[in-house]
Amino acid sequence: MSDYLIETNQLTKKFGNFKAVDSIDLKVKKGSIYGFLGPNGAGKSTTIRMLLGLIQPTSGRVNLFGKPLKSNRIPILKRVGSMVEYPSYYGHLTAYENLNTTRILLGLEAKEIDKVLEIVRLTEVKNKAVKKFSMGMKQRLGIANALLGNPELLILDEPTNGLDPSGIHEIRDLIKSLPKKMGITVLVSSHILSEIDLLATDVGIITKGKLVFQGSLEELHQRGKSQIAIEANPVEDAAAHLINNGFQPEIEGETIYLQVGEAGPAVLNKELVMNGFAVNKLAVERKTLEDIFLEVTKEGATA
Numbered sequence: 001m002s003d004y005l006i007e008t009n010q011l012t013k014k015f016g017n018f019k020a021v022d023s024i025d026l027k028v029k030k031g032s033i034y035g036f037l038g039p040n041g042a043g044k045s046t047t048i049r050m051l052l053g054l055i056q057p058t059s060g061r062v063n064l065f066g067k068p069l070k071s072n073r074i075p076i077l078k079r080v081g082s083m084v085e086y087p088s089y090y091g092h093l094t095a096y097e098n099l100n101t102t103r104i105l106l107g108l109e110a111k112e113i114d115k116v117l118e119i120v121r122l123t124e125v126k127n128k129a130v131k132k133f134s135m136g137m138k139q140r141l142g143i144a145n146a147l148l149g150n151p152e153l154l155i156l157d158e159p160t161n162g163l164d165p166s167g168i169h170e171i172r173d174l175i176k177s178l179p180k181k182m183g184i185t186v187l188v189s190s191h192i193l194s195e196i197d198l199l200a201t202d203v204g205i206i207t208k209g210k211l212v213f214q215g216s217l218e219e220l221h222q223r224g225k226s227q228i229a230i231e232a233n234p235v236e237d238a239a240a241h242l243i244n245n246g247f248q249p250e251i252e253g254e255t256i257y258l259q260v261g262e263a264g265p266a267v268l269n270k271e272l273v274m275n276g277f278a279v280n281k282l283a284v285e286r287k288t289l290e291d292i293f294l295e296v297t298k299e300g301a302t303a
């Protein structure tokens, strides 16, 4: 059997002539927390809706647990819990009563409610009306609802949207505990890079409907190769001189960048100074995760 709990093949969704999701091959490993990252409007929710069978793909396939979703919808979706953006509740009902409506629909035993309330740490307020809950408590209730029925896979669309920092922290800790504590694989979408960085083991970056990066969080970090930044005067002439001598510099504003490996800082410094350029700064810089994100989303958008 495939090692992937979620595997899509050239998954595409068009709205009219507009491709909201364009030929994506998602691969989500068992036991991972897969951060599905992308700017607003990138296609995350549309992809998630297709994974949950809420909308039909225009083309391509979704396999969950190694089986095509199309022909095994009901047994497959029984193994999946989900929370899509801003879950809806009956505000006048308590947390317990809200969960009870789902429990009855799923035909589960009553004790399952206490179990999920405990996991999301809402046991003490289970008899409080949900309209009195904070946003963070409501999101935790949404996750409790998704956990009813012991899912093997949890799909959460922007679960930290609209939360304050302490709410975000709580949801993050909760999600992080799920693979270890309950053996659940999680796909979680977000448009916030730092969020995914703190939470995920694996990352898929989507922009304008295209998957522009997929791999472990470590692999994403490793793309941040070091580079040498040089501020030399006059900048255009200094860059031209380097090109004439076989280097491949790039200019951004007043700075020249070269990949580490082309030449060491000392060699570059000597080359420029000996040829009459004033070198005001020469430093080895490592790209931040944000730089990498901007780079892959830019590359993807122009591809």
Ligand SMILES: Nc1ncnc2c1ncn2[C@@H]1O[C@H](COP(=O)(O)OP(=O)(O)OP(=O)(O)O)[C@@H](O)[C@H]1O
Pocket: 015, 020, 038, 039, 040, 041, 042, 043, 044, 045, 046, 047, 158, 191
């Ligand atoms: N039913 C629809 N009809 C037409 N266009 C749609 C429909 N649903 C989504 N879109 C468009 O598809 C694109 C992707 O939307 P989607 O909601 O999947 O993005 P997202 O990455 O989840 O962003 P956000 O976090 O802002 O929801 C957007 O340009 C959106 O306007």
